[in-house]
Amino acid sequence: MPADQTADHRRLAGMASAATLEQLEPRPGVPKPDPILIAHGVARRFGGLTAVEVDHVEIQRGVITALIGPNGAGKTTFFNLLTGFDKANEGSWSFEGKPLNGVAAHKVARRGMVRTFQLTKALSKLSVLDNMRLGATGQKGENFFRALVPRLWTGQQKEIDERARDLLSRFKLDAKEQDFAGSLSGGQRKLLEMARALMVEPTMVMLDEPMAGVNPALTQSLLGHVKDLRTQGMTVLFVEHDMDMVRDISDWVIVMAQGKIVAEGPPDVVMADQAVIDAYLGAHHDDDLSPEEQQAELAAGEAELDAIAEKRESS
Amino acid sequence: MDFGVILTNSLTALLNAEALYLALAALGLNIHFGYTGLLNFGQVGFLTVAAYGLGVGVTYLDLPFFAAILLGLGLAVLLALLLGIPTLRLRADYLAIVTIASSEVLRLVARSAALRDVTGGSAGITGFADGFYSLNPLPAGRYGIGPVDYNESRMWLLLVGWSLVVLGSILVFMLMRSPWGRVLKAIREDEDAVRSLGKNVVGYKMQSLILGGLFGALAGFVFALANSSIQPDNYSTLLTFFAFTAMILGGAGRILGPVIGAIIFSSFFTFLENLLVQAVRAEYIPTSILDSNQVGIVRFILVGVLLMALMIFRPQGIFGDKKELALDAR
Numbered sequence: 001m002p003a004d005q006t007a008d009h010r011r012l013a014g015m016a017s018a019a020t021l022e023q024l025e026p027r028p029g030v031p032k033p034d035p036i037l038i039a040h041g042v043a044r045r046f047g048g049l050t051a052v053e054v055d056h057v058e059i060q061r062g063v064i065t066a067l068i069g070p071n072g073a074g075k076t077t078f079f080n081l082l083t084g085f086d087k088a089n090e091g092s093w094s095f096e097g098k099p100l101n102g103v104a105a106h107k108v109a110r111r112g113m114v115r116t117f118q119l120t121k122a123l124s125k126l127s128v129l130d131n132m133r134l135g136a137t138g139q140k141g142e143n144f145f146r147a148l149v150p151r152l153w154t155g156q157q158k159e160i161d162e163r164a165r166d167l168l169s170r171f172k173l174d175a176k177e178q179d180f181a182g183s184l185s186g187g188q189r190k191l192l193e194m195a196r197a198l199m200v201e202p203t204m205v206m207l208d209e210p211m212a213g214v215n216p217a218l219t220q221s222l223l224g225h226v227k228d229l230r231t232q233g234m235t236v237l238f239v240e241h242d243m244d245m246v247r248d249i250s251d252w253v254i255v256m257a258q259g260k261i262v263a264e265g266p267p268d269v270v271m272a273d274q275a276v277i278d279a280y281l282g283a284h285h286d287d288d289l290s291p292e293e294q295q296a297e298l299a300a301g302e303a304e305l306d307a308i309a310e311k312r313e314s315s
Numbered sequence: 316m317d318f319g320v321i322l323t324n325s326l327t328a329l330l331n332a333e334a335l336y337l338a339l340a341a342l343g344l345n346i347h348f349g350y351t352g353l354l355n356f357g358q359v360g361f362l363t364v365a366a367y368g369l370g371v372g373v374t375y376l377d378l379p380f381f382a383a384i385l386l387g388l389g390l391a392v393l394l395a396l397l398l399g400i401p402t403l404r405l406r407a408d409y410l411a412i413v414t415i416a417s418s419e420v421l422r423l424v425a426r427s428a429a430l431r432d433v434t435g436g437s438a439g440i441t442g443f444a445d446g447f448y449s450l451n452p453l454p455a456g457r458y459g460i461g462p463v464d465y466n467e468s469r470m471w472l473l474l475v476g477w478s479l480v481v482l483g484s485i486l487v488f489m490l491m492r493s494p495w496g497r498v499l500k501a502i503r504e505d506e507d508a509v510r511s512l513g514k515n516v517v518g519y520k521m522q523s524l525i526l527g528g529l530f531g532a533l534a535g536f537v538f539a540l541a542n543s544s545i546q547p548d549n550y551s552t553l554l555t556f557f558a559f560t561a562m563i564l565g566g567a568g569r570i571l572g573p574v575i576g577a578i579i580f581s582s583f584f585t586f587l588e589n590l591l592v593q594a595v596r597a598e599y600i601p602t603s604i605l606d607s608n609q610v611g612i613v614r615f616i617l618v619g620v621l622l623m624a625l626m627i628f629r630p631q632g633i634f635g636d637k638k639e640l641a642l643d644a645r
Contacts, residue, residue, distance in 0.1 A: 085507065109513035121508035123501045125639050133494070134501050135512050141494030142514070144522055148489055157494070180638070193508075200512055 021060060021252050026265025029056035036061035036204055036235050037082070037113075042091030044077055044259075051077045053259045054091070059204075064226065064236040066246045066267070069256035075239045076118060078256065079208055083115045084108040096203070110137060112203035118212060118239070122189040124182025128173060131181050131192055132164035133157070135199025164199060171195045171225065187218035194225060205229055207238035211245055223249055247271060316597040321589040323462040328585035332469070332541035334578045335476040336362075336534040340558035341565070341573030342483050343530030348559075349567035350491060351523040352503030354407050357398075357414030359554040361531025363421045364390040366539040366550070368532075370440035375433050380446025384536065391532035394421075395525040403520045418552060426547035437547060444543040447472075469541075476537045480574055483530060488570045499523055500568075534558075560622060566632030575633060583621075587614045 020033050035058035044052040052074040059065050067075050080086035082093060084105035092101045095113055103111070123131050139160070140146050141153030168174045171191045176184065181192060190210060197205060210226065211219055227249055229236050240246050246253060246267060253270040255263040263276045270276055328334065340358050347353040365387035372383025398417060402410045424430065426437045434440065451471040458470040465473065490496045498519050501509045506516045539545045557580070558573075565576025591610040594600045605613060631637050 083511070085510070104515075105507075105510040106513050106515050109511055114513075115511050117507070117511070121505045121511075123504035123508060125504055126497070126500060130497055130501075134497060134509070134514075137513050139494045142498055144490075144495055144526075147493035147495035148486075150489075150493065153494060196512065 021063065022266060024265075026263070026269045028261045028264050030058070030264055032058040032060040034061045035059060037093065037095050037237075039082065039093035040091060042078070042081060042093060043089050044074075044081055044086065045089050050259050052081060052088075054078065054261055057254065057261055057264075059235065059237055060252060061235050062230065062233060063251040064230050064238070064249055065252045065254060066250035067237060067239045067254050067256060068241070068243075068246055069262075072258075073256040074259040075256050076208055077259075079115060079206055079239065082108075083113060083206060085115075109200060109202075112201075113206065114197045114200045114202035114204070115206035116190075116193045116197055116208055116210065118208040120186070120189040120193050122181040122184060122192055124180060126181055127178055128168065128181050128184070128192060129161070129164060129177045131196050132168060132199055133160055135196040136160040136163070137200055160199075167195045167198055170228075172221070187214040187222075190214050190222065191218070191225070194222075198229075202234065204235040204237065207236065209239050209241065211240060211242050219245070243271070316593045316599065318593075319462075321586065321593055324589045325582050325586040326461075327463045327465075328582045329463075329578055330473060330477065331465075331581070332472065332476070332537060333584075334581040335473060335480065336537040336541070337558055337561045337581055338480050338574045338577035339476070339483070339530050339534035339537060340554070341562040341577050342480065342487065343527035343534070344558050344562050345567060345569075345573045346487065346499075346523055346527035346530065349562060349569070349572070350496065350503060351499045351520060352407065352506075353520060353524060353527075354411035355414045355524070355527070356411045356552070356555055357416070357418030358527075358531050358558050359550050359552060360394060360398075360414065360418030360421050361391045361528040362535030362538055362554065363418065363425060363547075363550040364394050365532030365535030366545050367425055367434060367440070369536055369539055370435075370443045370545045371433055373443035373446060374440055380450075383443070383446070387536060388529060388532050391528045391535075392525055395521070395528040399521045399524045403517050403524070415552060415555075418550075418555065422547050422550050425550070434547070435545075439544055439546040441544040443545075444540050447540050448543075472537065472540055479533055483533070484570055484574060491570070495519075503568075560618070563622075563632055564625060566634035569632070569634040572632055572634045579633075584614065584618065587617055 024030055037059040039054055039057050042052060042054045069075055081088045084103050092099060094100055095111060140156055146152045168177060173191060184192060210222060214222060226236060250267050253267050254261055255270060255276055263270055263273055344358050347355040368387030368390040369383045372378040372386040398413055402413050425434045428436050448468050453467040453471050455467050457464045459465055498514050502516055502519060510516050561577035561580045562573040564580055565572030591614060592607060595605055595607050
């Protein structure tokens with residue numbers, strides 16, 4: 001099977017590149033052995049505020065790169081710039097060797113760089129299956145005139161459905177196929193959005209806070225799916241606040257603060273960097289709470305819930 | 316109080332010209348608003364350019380009837396492009412502002428004294444409809460069922476017009492179950508999501524604007540031909556909002572919603588007017604409260620009240636799915 005072989009090659013290449021990353025010098029803007037995305041001198045200003053000012057950054061192909069930093073660091077803005085959802089004031093970036101700055105968002109997606117959103121964008125009044133179908137590119141029936149002749153697109157639709165159902169069962173959403181996407185829970189919507197992005201058959205997936213608002217039970221399965229993407233040879237760049245997750249799945253971490261890239265390196269190196277921890281992650285982010293503190297927090301939470309319940313009853 | 320008159324007039328209005336052009340205009344709006352989420356508050360602009368394309372084409376440019384129809388359709392496409400190119404990249408509300416303003420601009424330009432030689436100014440255009448009625452194969456006489464009857468000219472217009480409605484509804488049905496329609500519905504939900512999946516959102520919105528505008532153009536032809544004249548002041552924003560009412564009454568985003576909505580709306584409007592007139596005449600309503608001159612305004616008020624009631628008790632319209640509304644509440 002040539003297809004499987006390529007997948008194997010890509011996976012091996014991914015493993016190899018993850019290993020080579022270990023030997024790189026952990027400093028901002030360090031060149032990567034096999035970069036899929038190179039950004040240079042990218043700046044975005046809103047009036048007097050400089051939201052993003054990235055001198056140079058390269059994203060290694062076939063690995064999982066995490067983009068972290070405090071709120072307002074410009075992570076999402078940088079995402080928006082790269083994917084064509086916002087226009088940079090200056091700078092250039094290239095994807096797979098071809099320039100990508102100034103390219104419209106939908107063309108970026110067609111080139112193989114597909115993103116998800118921090119606030120999920122499940123298309124509520126479309127069924128879960130229709131959400132998935134929408135992701136498929138090059139659909140003949142999406143042309144106005146060909147749409148009127150079902151014979152021209154039903155065959156392709158069947159193939160798309162097969163692929164969609166396959167992905168849905170991997171993401172454990174197959175039972176929900178006919179439900180409106182709006183009826184899914186927050187976590188399921190995140191899963192659907194990721195599955196839908198995969199329908200585009202991307203080479204690089206950009207996930208904006210994939211874990212935000214997802215309950216802990218689903219977190220593990222989402223983590224597994226992100227790792228699967230790497231196994232299948234895709235490059236992943238994700239924004240995340242959850243440090244445990246970042247440590248768990250990423251091969252490389254980029255730290256942003258005040259629009260700039262301030263640190264880069266393998267997760268354990270970056271997390272051990274005291275300056276990064278203190279300045280950008282908060283001084284005590286990693287301390288475990290003592291049992292007494294945990295009890296106190298729990299009690300405070302319960303009191304709050306009681307207060308809310310009482311308020312509801314009285315009103 | 317003559318209930319026979321009220322009933323006859325209401326039944327006659329069911330499928331009469333007003334229901335017909337409202338149905339066509341609402342079919343177009345349904346593509347814009349119901350399926351794509353485009354807030355077009357200037358649907359009457361498409362009716363205006365099409366009607367004037369036909370009228371000016373026949374009377375001023377001496378075009379044959381069908382050439383003038385093509386001119387009207389062409390102008391509707393042009394209007395869609397003019398409205399869409401600057402606004403479809405922007406947020407939805409910009410299109411709303413631009414469409415409502417442009418439809419008024421079109422009406423004011425058409426009725427301007429400077430263009431009296433071309434558009435007839437405030438007097439409008441007459442004498443362009445012969446090309447249509449000369450094609451009428453129906454022999455002279457009365458046509459209808461029971462108390463409802465139309466003359467041969469009106470019957471011919473209604474036959475052609477409702478055939479267009481049926482064909483148009485089939486077209487919309489076929490489009491909306493195709494992948495093309497799926498993209499439109501997805502844009503209605505969230506256009507950034509659609510963009511992130513590699514679809515050219517602006518292109519699709521433009522196609523939707525043009526297609527819905529062409530239905531508006533058909534409505535404009537029917538409106539002009541039904542009166543055999545074009546009066547610029549009939550092409551006011553009121554017509555747009557009647558079409559919106561019809562679409563929402565039937566259920567936005569449903570194939571038959573705008574058609575059934577238009578039929579019910581125009582019949583009900585006639586019913587209200589006749590009921591009030593008869594009630595005043597029979598002195599059930601004392602003239603100190605309401606006289607027959609005020610009926611015209613009061614029925615607008617009542618329509619407004621009923622529309623509010625509809626929004627409160629059945630916001631999804633007649634054909635709408637309540638489950639879909641529940642999704643928005645999340």
